[in-house]
Amino acid sequence: xxxxxxxxxxxxxxxxxxxxxxxxxxxxxxxxxxxxxxxxxxxxxxxxxxxxxxxxxxxxxxxxxxxxxxxxxxxxxxxxxxxxxxxxxxxxxxxxxxxxxxxxxxxxxxxxxxxxxxxxxxxxxxxxxxxxxxxxxxxxxxxxxxxxxxxxxxxxxxxxxxxxxxxxxxxxxxxxxxxxxxxxxxxxxxxxxxxxxxxxxxxxxxxxxxxxxxxxxxxxxxxxxxxxxxxxxxxxxxxxxxxxxxxxxxxxxxxxxxxxxxxxxxxxxxxxxxxxxxxxxxxxxxxxx
Numbered sequence: 001x002x003x004x005x006x007x008x009x010x011x012x013x014x015x016x017x018x019x020x021x022x023x024x025x026x027x028x029x030x031x032x033x034x035x036x037x038x039x040x041x042x043x044x045x046x047x048x049x050x051x052x053x054x055x056x057x058x059x060x061x062x063x064x065x066x067x068x069x070x071x072x073x074x075x076x077x078x079x080x081x082x083x084x085x086x087x088x089x090x091x092x093x094x095x096x097x098x099x100x101x102x103x104x105x106x107x108x109x110x111x112x113x114x115x116x117x118x119x120x121x122x123x124x125x126x127x128x129x130x131x132x133x134x135x136x137x138x139x140x141x142x143x144x145x146x147x148x149x150x151x152x153x154x155x156x157x158x159x160x161x162x163x164x165x166x167x168x169x170x171x172x173x174x175x176x177x178x179x180x181x182x183x184x185x186x187x188x189x190x191x192x193x194x195x196x197x198x199x200x201x202x203x204x205x206x207x208x209x210x211x212x213x214x215x216x217x218x219x220x221x222x223x224x225x226x227x228x229x230x231x232x233x234x235x236x237x238x239x240x241x242x243x244x245x246x247x248x249x250x251x252x253x254x255x256x257x258x259x260x261x262x263x264x265x266x267x268x269x270x271x272x273x274x275x276x277x278x279x280x281x282x283x284x285x286x287x288x289x
Contacts (some may be wrong), residue, residue: 004044004170008037022163023156024067027060028052041170045230052157053231061153062222064264065119065221068159103131109137116141117148124158124225132216135246141213147210154213157228169250177229181272183240184288185221189253193221196250197241200228209239233267239263240274248280257279 002018010018012018019029030053038044056064072119113121121137128136140151165171181201195215203207210232215223229231245258262285266272273288 001166001169004038004041004168007168018167019112020067022062022167023071023160024051024065025056025060026058027056028064028160029075031055036159041168044168045161045164045171045175046158046191046255049157049231052153058149061149061156062119063178064156064160065122065152068120089139102134105132106130106137109134110142113137113141117145117152119152122155122159123199124154126159126164127163127218128216133217135198136214139200139243140211140214143211151211154228157231158225161229162185167184168219172281176231178227178271179225179227180232180269181225181238181266183217183223184273184275185201185217186275186277187221187279188277193217193219194247194278195219195221197221197247199223199226199245200241202239202241203233212238231268237263237265239275242276242278244278244283247278253280260285 007015007018015033015036016029019032021100023029028048028051032048035047035051038047077238081094110121121140123133125133140148143151161177165175165177171177185197185199186192187194196215198215199215200211201213203212204210213226215226219224241263242260242262244255244260248255260276260278260283262274262276264272264274264287275288276286277284
């Protein structure tokens with residue numbers, strides 16, 4: 001870890017080597033260096049997002065995907081990705097704790113994913129169990145090739161931001177690392193958070209609803225990283241789809257609604273929180289804080 005001032009004073013080559021630990025896209029790295037020096041960690045965060053979403057193209061996103069080991073393929077960390085071994089191992093820590101059956105299922109799902117899309121499955125694994133990731137990859141395997149690249153590129157940038165925070169000291173105290181959109185689910189029939197609920201955020205692209213992000217609620221019923229920190233989604237109408245069927249089946253319950261879809265409008269850069277209060281025969285939502 002280094003201070004922002006130390007980073008700003010690195011040679012181009014040393015700066016490139018440092019940024020490569022966060023994202024291996026050459027376009028992203030080169031453009032980040034062109035924007036040096038950064039006046040604050042917050043500026044660095046927002047420049048990183050702007051470059052990723054507005055300068056980088058599909059080929060750059062796919063190039064960045066190649067900088068990661070396959071989820072669950074822990075041994076490859078030591079062999080192929082020496083430059084990011086320590087960080088990637090930590091990010092996949094919960095996957096490494098999984099049982100052999102789940103790891104095998106992940107390996108099969110990863111092979112199916114790579115065969116279908118032509119690149120490896122990318123997900124921000126931080127804080128997620130192997131079963132969480134298995135549920136996410138199975139859901140994303142239903143996306144068509146043109147749509148899935150956008151989900152993958154969002155996951156890639158979540159990882160990039162986490163690694164920037166590991167690289168630059170000022171991120172820990174001076175940067176807002178929250179997502180533009182967050183969600184929280186509560187099962188009012190049990191009075192506890194609705195954990196392990198799959199949720200997909202969609203937006204309109206080419207006059208159709210298209211997936212942007214797929215996540216799964218944690219033990220607190222939340223998905224704090226629907227979007228990468230520093231990225232503000234464009235104004236427009238979006239829909240958040242809650243897979244209540246999967247939730248009820250996994251908790252040995254029977255529910256009336258197989259899914260809940262909540263449409264909402266983003267008008268500015270303020271925080272948008274989309275909570276869901278759910279029970280087997282009804283649900284409520286509101287704009288949270």
